[in-house]
Amino acid sequence: xxxxxxxTDDSDGPLARWTQRAIQNPExxxxxxxxxxxxxxxxxxxxxxxxxxxxxxxxxxxxxxGSFLPTINLFGVSGTFPLPVPKxxxxxxxxxxxEQVPFHLYMLNSFALAVTTTVIxxxxxxxxxxxxxxLRFPGRALLMLGILAISYFPPAAFVxxxxxxxxxxxxxxxxxxxxPLFTPPRLLNTPGSMVLPFSALFMPLSIFIxxxxxxxxxxxxxxxxRVEGTTRLGAxxxxxxxxxxxxxxxxxxxxxIAVYNEYFFSSIMATSPEAAKWxxxxxxxxxxxTQYTTQYNLMAAASIVGVLPVVILVIVxxxxxxxxxxxxxxxx
Amino acid sequence: MARVRLEHVTKRYDDQGEIVTAxxxxxxxxxxxxxxxxxxxxxxxxxxxxETIAGLTIPTEGEVHIGDREVTxxxxxxxxxAMVFQNxxxxxxxxxxxxxxxGLRLRDYPQDEIDRRVERAADIxxxxxxxxxxxxxxxxxxxxxxxxxxxxxxxxxxxLMDEPLANLDAKLKVHMRTELQRLHKELDTTIxxxxxxxxxxxxxxxxxxxxxxxxxxxxxxxxxxxNEPDNLFVAGFxxxxxxxxxxxxxxxxxxxxxxxxxxxxxATVEGLGVGDEVTIGIRPEDIYxxxxxxxxxxxxxxxxxxxxxxxxxxxxxxxxxLLAEGETSMDQKQxxxxxxxxxxxxxxxIQEEEDIEVAIDRRNVHIFDSATGDALVHKLEPVGSDTGVxxxxxxxxx
Numbered sequence: 001x002x003x004x005x006x007x008t009d010d011s012d013g014p015l016a017r018w019t020q021r022a023i024q025n026p027e028x029x030x031x032x033x034x035x036x037x038x039x040x041x042x043x044x045x046x047x048x049x050x051x052x053x054x055x056x057x058x059x060x061x062x063x064x065x066g067s068f069l070p071t072i073n074l075f076g077v078s079g080t081f082p083l084p085v086p087k088x089x090x091x092x093x094x095x096x097x098x099e100q101v102p103f104h105l106y107m108l109n110s111f112a113l114a115v116t117t118t119v120i121x122x123x124x125x126x127x128x129x130x131x132x133x134x135l136r137f138p139g140r141a142l143l144m145l146g147i148l149a150i151s152y153f154p155p156a157a158f159v160x161x162x163x164x165x166x167x168x169x170x171x172x173x174x175x176x177x178x179x180p181l182f183t184p185p186r187l188l189n190t191p192g193s194m195v196l197p198f199s200a201l202f203m204p205l206s207i208f209i210x211x212x213x214x215x216x217x218x219x220x221x222x223x224x225x226r227v228e229g230t231t232r233l234g235a236x237x238x239x240x241x242x243x244x245x246x247x248x249x250x251x252x253x254x255x256x257i258a259v260y261n262e263y264f265f266s267s268i269m270a271t272s273p274e275a276a277k278w279x280x281x282x283x284x285x286x287x288x289x290t291q292y293t294t295q296y297n298l299m300a301a302a303s304i305v306g307v308l309p310v311v312i313l314v315i316v317x318x319x320x321x322x323x324x325x326x327x328x329x330x331x332x
Numbered sequence: 333m334a335r336v337r338l339e340h341v342t343k344r345y346d347d348q349g350e351i352v353t354a355x356x357x358x359x360x361x362x363x364x365x366x367x368x369x370x371x372x373x374x375x376x377x378x379x380x381x382x383e384t385i386a387g388l389t390i391p392t393e394g395e396v397h398i399g400d401r402e403v404t405x406x407x408x409x410x411x412x413x414a415m416v417f418q419n420x421x422x423x424x425x426x427x428x429x430x431x432x433x434x435g436l437r438l439r440d441y442p443q444d445e446i447d448r449r450v451e452r453a454a455d456i457x458x459x460x461x462x463x464x465x466x467x468x469x470x471x472x473x474x475x476x477x478x479x480x481x482x483x484x485x486x487x488x489x490x491x492l493m494d495e496p497l498a499n500l501d502a503k504l505k506v507h508m509r510t511e512l513q514r515l516h517k518e519l520d521t522t523i524x525x526x527x528x529x530x531x532x533x534x535x536x537x538x539x540x541x542x543x544x545x546x547x548x549x550x551x552x553x554x555x556x557x558x559n560e561p562d563n564l565f566v567a568g569f570x571x572x573x574x575x576x577x578x579x580x581x582x583x584x585x586x587x588x589x590x591x592x593x594x595x596x597x598x599a600t601v602e603g604l605g606v607g608d609e610v611t612i613g614i615r616p617e618d619i620y621x622x623x624x625x626x627x628x629x630x631x632x633x634x635x636x637x638x639x640x641x642x643x644x645x646x647x648x649x650x651x652x653x654l655l656a657e658g659e660t661s662m663d664q665k666q667x668x669x670x671x672x673x674x675x676x677x678x679x680x681x682i683q684e685e686e687d688i689e690v691a692i693d694r695r696n697v698h699i700f701d702s703a704t705g706d707a708l709v710h711k712l713e714p715v716g717s718d719t720g721v722x723x724x725x726x727x728x729x730x
Contacts, residue, residue, distance in 0.1 A: 101496035175717045214642065218421070220418075223408075224422075228409070228435035228482070228486075229434075231409070242425045243425055
């Protein structure tokens with residue numbers, strides 16, 4: 001080892017020469033690493049979409065016949081094309097999606113759940129963020145730790161008790177006794193049974209983000225708002241929140257996407273995958289699958305349609321999200 | 333009518349288990365239309381006192397009255413006050429118009445009334461044509477004027493200004509100072525002004541409240557604070573450069589200091605006896621080079637000194653003098669006791685390292701009790717002969 005690292009003349013092997021160049025000019029290595037990482041991310045994130053698109057436009061009858069990797073014959077040399085290509089072209093699948101199942105209603109369900117949850121989370125997390133970020137009181141660190149701890153609970157831990165509670169059949173009792181406390185209303189198959197647990201589960205992340213941002217707003221601005229005529233709450237919503245726009249955007253987009261994609265809770269709280277029972281997008285996609293058939297092309301088309309709103313949202317808000325995520329990460 | 337009264341206001345903080353008293357039993361009575369300056373060094377409690385008046389801080393004890401209401405526990409918005417902050421605190425996400433009209437919009441004023449008042453306020457602080465600018469497009473002075481406009485647009489009973497000129501450059505500061513005086517005349521409201529700059533306090537205010545370590549030292553018109561300071565702190569704080577302090581002991585007919593003695597009849601002050609420790613306070617402009625001694629109405633006799641450093645200011649020269657030779661001791665008290673600062677005419681011939689003689693105008697000598705710091709005398713009674721001071725040549729001359 002020692003001898004190879006000492007030798008620096010031209011007789012070295014290619015690896016040694018490359019290493020020397022890299023040490024003298026690290027920019028090259030950074031650039032190489034950047035391109036490698038970018039290529040990796042692009043392939044892993046974009047290939048599934050490409051594959052979905054291929055599936056979606058392939059007519060249903062061709063789905064299971066033959067390979068998606070065509071054999072090509074180029075100047076007498078034949079081989080397998082390395083990328084899957086559609087077997088036929090049937091863009092009508094994007095229309096059929098809405099004809100067979102009211103997929104737009106499922107999308108609307110997911111959208112409504114996501115918007116409601118985001119509004120609730122933003123409001124409550126703003127109050128919490130204000131308290132944690134701007135006030136000093138004993139036990140603050142402990143409370144914050146408690147919220148952090150709860151956010152690490154697996155959601156599955158809550159499913160059964162919540163399902164029982166939302167079924168509204170039996171009263172909630174004091175633990176280990178039969179003393180009834182109250183009977184909750186029947187919330188299954190209503191947005192309430194989903195929005196409530198979503199809000200609770202996605203709250204801690206938003207609280208963390210907003211605490212960081214609200215904590216950075218100078219005290220003078222809040223004082224000025226209060227002297228000018230707002231209450232503390234008024235100062236929060238009129239001055240502190242607008243000035244923390246990147247953080248608020250980050251928290252809301254993350255919450256929105258998480259709820260929009262959620263399936264675990266909603267598949268249980270909506271007792272069957274019907275749009276009328278507030279089943280979300282994934283419920284809709286799965287209803288292209290019947291006992292005897294699975295319409296992969298429609299499922300793929302529905303997936304693409306379903307993801308569009310989020311893509312649009314992220315493109316619109318991306319600058320804010322990036323600045324929000326990084327500044328939060330740096331300060332916390 | 334907005335009279336502001338503080339009664340026994342005390343504010344204590346719990347700073348990680350340690351109790352800090354920021355304001356200690358403050359009593360103040362400020363009349364309607366008065367311009368009051370709170371001055372004092374950093375951390376003296378002047379900003380905290382103002383915050384208790386604003387309602388941003390609730391006092392631990394005591395009461396705050398504005399007008400004829402007790403407002404101790406009212407939120408800031410219900411106190412009829414407006415405030416200009418040291419860091420200006422314009423809302424960065426609003427343009428000038430929105431900043432100025434913020435308070436009015438919150439109170440649901442009709443739109444034409446808001447427009448009228450914003451226009452008038454912008455007119456007073458000379459901000460016409462800038463109403464659609466954002467704060468970050470403006471200079472420091474312009475922002476400051478927006479902050480003042482935001483305060484006056486609400487037509488409050490009391491204006492609170494927390495070092496509003498602290499972040500401005502010297503020239504703008506002087507300009508804004510005159511604008512503030514004009515504003516005070518125009519609006520006829522009570523203004524409470526916090527500053528650590530005693531020059532600002534002297535020029536602006538009707539009365540100065542001098543604060544130190546949380547308690548009120550003196551509240552009087554500027555010239556009273558200057559000419560008749562209640563104690564050593566006020567004497568040292570008001571006036572720039574500050575007063576010379578020399579400690580001494582009361583003798584039979586003079587105050588003896590290590591380097592000279594000043595004729596003084598202890599009988600003229602009640603409760604003062606021979607042997608008491610006192611501090612003599614003399615302002616730099618009340619010390620004169622020996623040749624002017626005959627022009628002073630009640631001069632002391634000559635004191636020998638050596639000129640250490642000259643600081644020409646243009647209109648005057650500050651001469652730092654040492655009273656005794658070879659006393660470059662590290663002992664702080666000893667050195668200050670040896671030093672004397674004199675303000676002299678700019679055309680003076682005095683050179684550094686020159687041995688000179690100086691005389692003190694006895695009518696402007698202050699005597700303080702060294703132990704308590706309280707002022708005992710502000711003007712020495714003339715003594716029959718003109719040998720008020722006996723210079724100690726042997727000690728101070730080389």
